[in-house]
Amino acid sequence: MLATTLGIEFNSEAAWDEREQVYKASGKIFKTFDTTQSAIGNKDGLWTSVVALAVFVAE
Numbered sequence: 001m002l003a004t005t006l007g008i009e010f011n012s013e014a015a016w017d018e019r020e021q022v023y024k025a026s027g028k029i030f031k032t033f034d035t036t037q038s039a040i041g042n043k044d045g046l047w048t049s050v051v052a053l054a055v056f057v058a059e
Contacts, residue, residue, distance in 0.1 A: 008026050041048040
């Protein structure tokens with residue numbers, strides 16, 4: 001899990017708000033966002049290709 005990887009003690013029995021405070025106190029918060037795209041495929045049934053990419057930037 002992410003907490004274990006970051007070296008943060010994780011208690012799965014704790015409420016979400018309590019776990020959120022642990023993450024905030026650790027100073028290891030990640031900002032995330034998503035991008036969604038759609039396309040209309042070829043009317044003759046030809047292939048439509050999709051490319052997805054993920055980037056992780058550590059400061």
